[in-house]
Amino acid sequence: MILSLAACGEEQAQTPSADKPSATTSVQPSGKDSLTIEVKASAQAPAKKWTLTCDPAGGDHPKAEQACTALGKAQAPFQPVPENQMCTKIYGGPEIATVKGTWKNERVSAKFTRDDGCELNRWTKVAPLFGDVPKVR
DSSP: OHHHHHHHHHHHHHHHHHHSOGGGSOOOOTTSOEEEEEEESSTTSOEEEEEEETTTTBSSOTTHHHHHHHHHHSSSTTOOOOTTOOOOOOOOOSOEEEEEEEETTEEEEEEEEOSSHHHHHHHHHTGGGGOSOOOOO
C-alpha cells in the first residue's frame, strides 16, 4: 500500500511538467550530480572507490553508463529499507557499499548491504552502481 501511494505521488509530480511547453521544462545542469561510491567485498576488506557523474555519464566509474541508467530507472535509489519492513532472511553475501554526494540536487549518504531479502533487492536495483564487486581473499 505504501508503494502504491509513492507511485501515485510520483505520477502526479511528473504529470504537470509533461503538460508544460518545452521552453519551461527544467533541465538539470550537467556536472551537478556527483557521487562517490566505495565497495568492499566484506567489512574487513579494502575498498574500491569510484566517482560517478551522469548527464553525461562520467567520472572514473568502470560502468558509468550502466550505473547512470540504473539510477535513472530506480525509484528513490538511496532511500533505506524502512525499519518496520518485514524482510526474508535471504543472505546475499558480505559485500558493503557506501554512496555519498549529490543526486537530483539532493545530498546522498547511503549504505548498501546484502544482509537480507530487502537489502538484497535494494542492491540489485542499482547493481551497476557497484561495478564488479571485489572478491573476498
